[in-house]
Amino acid sequence: MRLGLTPWNFDDLSARGLTAQAAFAESLGYESFWLPENHFNAQALPDPLMLLAGIAAGTQTMRLATTSYLLPLRNPLLAAEQVAVLDQLSNGRVLLGIGRGYSKETLHAFDIEPGEKRELFEWCLNLILKAWTQEEVSLHDDGSSPVVVMPKPAQQPHPPLWIAAFGPKALKQAGRLGMPYLASPIETFEQLKTNYERYDEAIAEHGHEPMTTRPIMRTMFVSDKSSLINDIRDRLANMELPRGLKTSPQVDDWAMLGDRYFVADKMAEHREALDATHIVVTRMRIAGVPESETRESISTIAELAETDA
Numbered sequence: 001m002r003l004g005l006t007p008w009n010f011d012d013l014s015a016r017g018l019t020a021q022a023a024f025a026e027s028l029g030y031e032s033f034w035l036p037e038n039h040f041n042a043q044a045l046p047d048p049l050m051l052l053a054g055i056a057a058g059t060q061t062m063r064l065a066t067t068s069y070l071l072p073l074r075n076p077l078l079a080a081e082q083v084a085v086l087d088q089l090s091n092g093r094v095l096l097g098i099g100r101g102y103s104k105e106t107l108h109a110f111d112i113e114p115g116e117k118r119e120l121f122e123w124c125l126n127l128i129l130k131a132w133t134q135e136e137v138s139l140h141d142d143g144s145s146p147v148v149v150m151p152k153p154a155q156q157p158h159p160p161l162w163i164a165a166f167g168p169k170a171l172k173q174a175g176r177l178g179m180p181y182l183a184s185p186i187e188t189f190e191q192l193k194t195n196y197e198r199y200d201e202a203i204a205e206h207g208h209e210p211m212t213t214r215p216i217m218r219t220m221f222v223s224d225k226s227s228l229i230n231d232i233r234d235r236l237a238n239m240e241l242p243r244g245l246k247t248s249p250q251v252d253d254w255a256m257l258g259d260r261y262f263v264a265d266k267m268a269e270h271r272e273a274l275d276a277t278h279i280v281v282t283r284m285r286i287a288g289v290p291e292s293e294t295r296e297s298i299s300t301i302a303e304l305a306e307t308d309a
Helices: 015-028 048-057 076-089 104-109 114-133 168-177 189-205 226-237 260-274 291-308
Strands: 002-005 032-035 063-070 094-099 161-164 215-222 255-258 278-282
Touching: 002 291, 015 032, 015 048, 015 291, 032 048, 032 278, 048 063, 048 076, 063 076, 063 278, 076 094, 076 114, 094 114, 104 114, 114 168, 161 168, 168 189, 189 260, 215 226, 215 260, 215 291, 226 255, 255 260, 260 291, 278 291
Parallel strands: 002 032, 002 278, 032 063, 063 094, 094 161, 215 255, 215 278
Antiparallel strands: none
């Protein structure tokens, strides 16, 4: 199982603080470091590419990834340029998770009708791909004002693109486009099985080869201290999700919490039932958990993944 993770300390969102977390993970064998995109809150990360550029300078090999780079919010030519610059800066380490956005408030703030987000997402994606792979591209239907977007990405023809999908329509779109589907961390194991069935049906329906890259995001914490695990389970059960999102009140339906043997079995279950190839360890920023315990959990998960491989 190939491992990535998101930050666990959101008290310090400086490039130095995030880079220290990424470098620690890289030293343990984690292959990717993921930043979300979100807006208009106390821990907002509105420009993940800028922070990943800082992290690039403090890491050597790990991929610099976004959990959901929101295409409907962006001019596709500018997005193509910015992603290509980061890919050049990092010597080809960008892994772009792309999405549409779930928050109606955020979409409205950017003057986007929520019902149009899928259409905008695909329009933007198509133009970004053209900008990376063709000599000239235009934002206009009549082809006027064509430009050549430079630089091109270091990775050819472009960095890997994974589609963060949440809901039947998004799953069908990801399958139709023939790109890997990045599974949400708050959907239950049973929901993930249903999601992959829908996604695989859409892949086959549109003539694509079966997808062999199957990443999932999961909340994970490993400890031999049952009191700590129970405390984390209680905290997660009472965690307030962003408006518009919900999950099962039974935390064990969507999280892997327990000792190393329990979590190892859960990882194997996801690999066998879902054909999961990557796990992005996420939602570790749980208030009240000592930093030393979090780092120990991250280290143990790396050991488990190496054994699972």
